[in-house]
Amino acid sequence: MIKQYFKFLIIINKYIIILLQKTLKKMKKTNTLLVLFNIIFLMYYSFQLLVFTDEFAINNLGIFNHAIAGLSEIIGIIFLSLSISLFYVLKKNINGQLPLFLTVFLIQILILLNFIRYIFTDSPGETTIESIFLNMIIFLFGVIISGFFIFLNRKTLK
Numbered sequence: 155m156i157k158q159y160f161k162f163l164i165i166i167n168k169y170i171i172i173l174l175q176k177t178l179k180k181m182k183k184t185n186t187l188l189v190l191f192n193i194i195f196l197m198y199y200s201f202q203l204l205v206f207t208d209e210f211a212i213n214n215l216g217i218f219n220h221a222i223a224g225l226s227e228i229i230g231i232i233f234l235s236l237s238i239s240l241f242y243v244l245k246k247n248i249n250g251q252l253p254l255f256l257t258v259f260l261i262q263i264l265i266l267l268n269f270i271r272y273i274f275t276d277s278p279g280e281t282t283i284e285s286i287f288l289n290m291i292i293f294l295f296g297v298i299i300s301g302f303f304i305f306l307n308r309k310t311l312k
Contacts, residue, residue, distance in 0.1 A: 188303040189244045192258060195296045196237035203230030213285055236261075252304075252311035259300040266293040 202210045203226045211222045236258055243251050269290035272278055278286050304311065 185248065185303065185307060186244065188299055188306075189240055189248075191299045192296065192303070193237045193240050193244070195292070195299070196233045196240070196258070200230045200233035200237060203227065203233065213281060232261075248307060248310055250312070255300065255304055255311060259297070259304060262293055262296045262300055266290060266297050269293060 207223050207226045207230070211226050236254075239254055240258070243254065248255075269286055272286045273283065273290060276283065
């Protein structure tokens with residue numbers, strides 16, 4: 155009877171190990187997908203800010219001058235640097251990368267809150283509220299994706 159019990163436990167342990175391995179593979183795919191979404195998100199805004207500085211500033215900020223162009227390019231460079239860093243982390247490993255992911259998450263939250271402020275105060279400046287609302291939705295998805303990733307990997311990132 156005891157031998158059968160141990161055989162049963164061994165079989166259950168094998169199934170648990172197989173299930174955990176499948177879960178880890180799915181988790182790795184989920185992590186990769188979430189980081190890729192963040193990379194695409196940051197690259198999109200980086201591309202918009204660096205290549206289409208004039209059009210981006212006029213369409214999203216409602217005004218354009220050299221100071222705004224310079225700030226837009228600096229923010230574009232920051233977004234490009236963060237996306238390259240995330241790509242590097244994706245290739246290497248996410249262990250110990252909590253500061254990087256918190257930085258991305260914090261930037262996304264602060265920009266989202268700024269867009270929400272524009273919407274609630276109904277003061278879009280010289281741009282349209284629709285343009286600000288679209289950017290707010292995009293940043294909202296970025297915040298959700300980053301927050302979900304950090305929550306799923308809170309132990310691994312430390």
